[in-house]
Amino acid sequence: MTPDGTQQKPRKRGAKSPAKGTSDLDLLRQILVGTNHLEVREVRDRVIDPERRAKDVGEVLARAIVIRSKEDGQLAAAMRPTIEATLSDSVRRNPQAIVDVIFPIIGPAIRKAISQSMASMVGSINRTVESAFTFRGLKWRIQAWRTGKSYGEIALSHNLVYRVEQMFLIHRKSGLLIQQLTNTGEDAEEPEVVSAMLTAIRDFVHDSFDVEEGSGLDTFRVGDLNLLIEQGSGAILAAVVRGIPPPQLRPKLVEAVETIHADYQVPLAGFEGDPSEFAGVEAVLEECLLEQRKEKKERTVSSFLFWTLVFGGIIALISWWVVATTRAAERRDSWNAYLEALRDEPGIVVTWASDSDGALHARGLRDPMAREPITLLEGIELPENEIALTFDPYHASHEPFVLERITKALRPLPTITLTLEDGTLRVAGRAPHRWIEAARRTAPIAVGVETLDLSAVVGDGRLDAIIDLRKAVEAAVWMAPAEADFDAKAAELLGSMKALTSGSEDAGLLARLRVVYAGDGTDTLARRLFDYLKRRGQPVTGAFPASEDAAAEPASIRVVCELRPVPAGGDSDK
Amino acid sequence: MKQKKICMLGAFAVGKTSLVARYVQGRYSEKYLTTVGVKIDRKDVTVDGETTRLVIWDIQGEDDEQAIKPSYIDSAHACLLVVDGTRPETLAVARRLKSWAEAHLGEIPMVMLLNKSDLTSDWRLRDEDLQGPNRPGCRVIQSSAKTGDGVDDAFAVLVEKLVEAR
Numbered sequence: 198m199t200p201d202g203t204q205q206k207p208r209k210r211g212a213k214s215p216a217k218g219t220s221d222l223d224l225l226r227q228i229l230v231g232t233n234h235l236e237v238r239e240v241r242d243r244v245i246d247p248e249r250r251a252k253d254v255g256e257v258l259a260r261a262i263v264i265r266s267k268e269d270g271q272l273a274a275a276m277r278p279t280i281e282a283t284l285s286d287s288v289r290r291n292p293q294a295i296v297d298v299i300f301p302i303i304g305p306a307i308r309k310a311i312s313q314s315m316a317s318m319v320g321s322i323n324r325t326v327e328s329a330f331t332f333r334g335l336k337w338r339i340q341a342w343r344t345g346k347s348y349g350e351i352a353l354s355h356n357l358v359y360r361v362e363q364m365f366l367i368h369r370k371s372g373l374l375i376q377q378l379t380n381t382g383e384d385a386e387e388p389e390v391v392s393a394m395l396t397a398i399r400d401f402v403h404d405s406f407d408v409e410e411g412s413g414l415d416t417f418r419v420g421d422l423n424l425l426i427e428q429g430s431g432a433i434l435a436a437v438v439r440g441i442p443p444p445q446l447r448p449k450l451v452e453a454v455e456t457i458h459a460d461y462q463v464p465l466a467g468f469e470g471d472p473s474e475f476a477g478v479e480a481v482l483e484e485c486l487l488e489q490r491k492e493k494k495e496r497t498v499s500s501f502l503f504w505t506l507v508f509g510g511i512i513a514l515i516s517w518w519v520v521a522t523t524r525a526a527e528r529r530d531s532w533n534a535y536l537e538a539l540r541d542e543p544g545i546v547v548t549w550a551s552d553s554d555g556a557l558h559a560r561g562l563r564d565p566m567a568r569e570p571i572t573l574l575e576g577i578e579l580p581e582n583e584i585a586l587t588f589d590p591y592h593a594s595h596e597p598f599v600l601e602r603i604t605k606a607l608r609p610l611p612t613i614t615l616t617l618e619d620g621t622l623r624v625a626g627r628a629p630h631r632w633i634e635a636a637r638r639t640a641p642i643a644v645g646v647e648t649l650d651l652s653a654v655v656g657d658g659r660l661d662a663i664i665d666l667r668k669a670v671e672a673a674v675w676m677a678p679a680e681a682d683f684d685a686k687a688a689e690l691l692g693s694m695k696a697l698t699s700g701s702e703d704a705g706l707l708a709r710l711r712v713v714y715a716g717d718g719t720d721t722l723a724r725r726l727f728d729y730l731k732r733r734g735q736p737v738t739g740a741f742p743a744s745e746d747a748a749a750e751p752a753s754i755r756v757v758c759e760l761r762p763v764p765a766g767g768d769s770d771k
Numbered sequence: 772m773k774q775k776k777i778c779m780l781g782a783f784a785v786g787k788t789s790l791v792a793r794y795v796q797g798r799y800s801e802k803y804l805t806t807v808g809v810k811i812d813r814k815d816v817t818v819d820g821e822t823t824r825l826v827i828w829d830i831q832g833e834d835d836e837q838a839i840k841p842s843y844i845d846s847a848h849a850c851l852l853v854v855d856g857t858r859p860e861t862l863a864v865a866r867r868l869k870s871w872a873e874a875h876l877g878e879i880p881m882v883m884l885l886n887k888s889d890l891t892s893d894w895r896l897r898d899e900d901l902q903g904p905n906r907p908g909c910r911v912i913q914s915s916a917k918t919g920d921g922v923d924d925a926f927a928v929l930v931e932k933l934v935e936a937r
Contacts, residue, residue: 373826389813397843400840400842469773472774
């Protein structure tokens, strides 16, 4: 207090109490106790006046808080309810103010949380994918299946040097669980029971072996799990480590226990089973969730590529094999269908066929009158040039073939009909006597003809004459006749032709004659004959000059005779 | 969630483990297995909309309280004293255990169970054993781990007392 204040008061008092007696009393008091009574009054005023008292407290409040906080956590505990109540009241009354305050930090906090969880998710996917497609991954899958563990657990145990999988913060005296964290992504089973049991085991060991206070069970091992225990006065920290715990873990646990005891002294001392008093302790435990992975073999990517290529190659090979097999099967089916068609065809006999080494080859016999084998390929998908066929000629004994052959040999006139049935050749109609004789001689020796039935044939002498004439006409091949003989020979040929035409009419036949010239047209004599016959009304074919091909041959003229039955209802078609 | 540590105390073979098994898992086995050290179970109970997790310490039965490790009952919030109704001497053990526990823990909720109430023909506890000067100083409930009689009640009384004490 300034001295001014002390002096003002008596003045005021003097003004309020003008009575003389009062100032006398003051005077007396001053004489007796000097100025002490003024100081006493000053102190009394400071205590009584709330304004001044508040001012005094305000001056030392900050220092007092600092000093008390250093001593223990009672102040924080005492203030917490008020601060919480104030805060919640403030949020209720004016939420906008709080929103304005936390707005700048909440955005970055959310972003950080999201990016962290994304990064850890991507990391875990990468690790799984890396090992999932390797031979090693396959091995681990089998191991997981065999041991009944999850694939992730097996993969981790191979990938990890160590990992702190769980952290327990346990109230030392009661063994109750204060906080528990896992690093495996799965919730631990009954952590309260584990926590209590851990405490009981520790106590058991401690009491059984009569060790010093403060020491006890620090480590124990179950399979590849190691339990590290760090004890504080109020709480125990236990770390469940898969693999070999690193040397830096123990100091980390010690540090965490110290931090927890410093920060949560009051809740630890008064713990009654309510873990909510330990808000924020997860962050301390989280720092202990260390892990170290094995050095990744750089082979992973290349081995992934290698296996991809191997699998790709195998798939390509299988695909090729399937396609090739299908194609080969289709080709073989087509070939068999073609062979079947050949075997079904009259006049063709397949004696040997092969499709080995992709070459299609067939050998056999073929009647010259049978169909061309290659024409049977129609409708079958097989390239003609891939087939090799070798057929030797033979005479098929099918009746159509036998009849055709014998007809060709006997050359019957159109007045005769030939039929073959069950080996019996029947001849019907009018026939030249000499033809009947020839048939009688020839037919029985023909293959496929067993008996000859001539009961329905009638001999006709006129037809004998026609045959002779036809022979004469057809035999007359004019090979560059001499100039001198020309007229006589031309007249003779013309005569024969006319006789054949008229004789045929008498015998009920129609003779159709064609004069065929072959040559380059330079042969004047052949041309003369051609023109000669043409002028005399004989039917001629061919033209001058004829084809170029014929030029090398000597020019010739021949007559072809075709005999037909006279069409019904008309004498002649001429 | 709040947790409470509850200790099972009583003489040898009075049925502490069976009572816990009946309460936590709802089953009973005739087979007798002696507890070595301590066995821990948990059970969640909801009172007035608030769930509390009971961590039950089933402590090895001892006729001599000095043989029990005090650390097992450290900071317990409640105790169940178990007496075998067919063996009156186990009541005396329970009384001693009660005094011993109170010396360690102070005043905490306790309930005394007179177990094996299904064995009526062998029952040898008399009413006067628990009356007048012999009053045990805590709530007494007859129970049977075999039939389940009184088991849930006993725990319910304990939980109620724990909630009151809060």
